Structures are given as C-alpha cells and as structure tokens.
Amino acid sequence: MNMNTDTVKHEGLVSRVDDTVVEVRIVSTSACAACHIKSACGMGESKEKTIVVPRPAGKDFVPMQRVTVTMSVSQGNKAAMIAYLIPFVVLVATLLVLLALGVGEVLAALASIAALLVCYLLIYAFRGKIEDEFRYEIE
Numbered sequence: 001m002n003m004n005t006d007t008v009k010h011e012g013l014v015s016r017v018d019d020t021v022v023e024v025r026i027v028s029t030s031a032c033a034a035c036h037i038k039s040a041c042g043m044g045e046s047k048e049k050t051i052v053v054p055r056p057a058g059k060d061f062v063p064m065q066r067v068t069v070t071m072s073v074s075q076g077n078k079a080a081m082i083a084y085l086i087p088f089v090v091l092v093a094t095l096l097v098l099l100a101l102g103v104g105e106v107l108a109a110l111a112s113i114a115a116l117l118v119c120y121l122l123i124y125a126f127r128g129k130i131e132d133e134f135r136y137e138i139e
Helices: 030-034 073-100 105-125 127-133
Strands: 007-017 021-027 048-054 066-072
Touching: 007 073, 021 066, 066 073, 073 105, 073 127, 105 127
Parallel strands: none
Antiparallel strands: 007 021, 007 066, 021 048
16 A cells, blocks of 8 residues: 555556456555554455456456556545444434433433444445445556
C-alpha cells in the first residue's frame, strides 16, 4: 500500500476480466498496519482480498497482470463512518435516551442492541446504494 494525502493505493494482480469489471486480488502488506484508514478499506483485517473495479474504457487487462488500485481517502473515511461511527452513535444514543426516560438498565441495554441490529440491517438492505458510492479505480 502506498498513500499520499488524497488517495490510498494497493498493488494487486488481475484475477478475472469481463466486459464491465476487473477483479483484482490484493495481498495485504505490513505497510497496511500503519495506515490510518485500514479499517475503511478492509485491508487491515485480511491477508488477501478480491475487489471488483469498473473496467476503464479502452484498456485491456489479462489475468495475472500487475495493476495499482486506488481509492480516495475521503471515500475511506465515509466508509468508516457508515460502518462504525453511525452504529456506535445509534447504540449510545438509544442507551442514554432510554436510561434518561427511566427504563431499567437491562431493558435499555437490550433495546440498544436491538437498535444497533436494526442499524446494521438497514446498512445491509441499502448495501447496493452504498457500494455505488465507493469506487476503486485502476491507475
């Protein structure tokens, strides 16, 4: 992984090519451990990951070709917000509101977990729309 102030870059190998997309297999390197947005791109948790990248017009790719895949840092931050920050806020806000209303601690905790589950179910239900906002590109 290489990073400047605007983009996160990963080198990978093309694993599959079709008319509209290129699948790229990326192997996480030790540099990912120091990256401040590793949780957003998902590379920090796995050794190998396959990502699907829209095929750039007029460019040909072949399996096992080495490519560089990029994503903007702002997209990574947005992904982290959707996956971690919003659910955390829902959990804590639900807990605090229910406790302030005098609901018992156990019931407030269970309701907060239920609200968190609903939050993640909504993220899952809208994953197609969410995925459309996050684009990897091949340099």
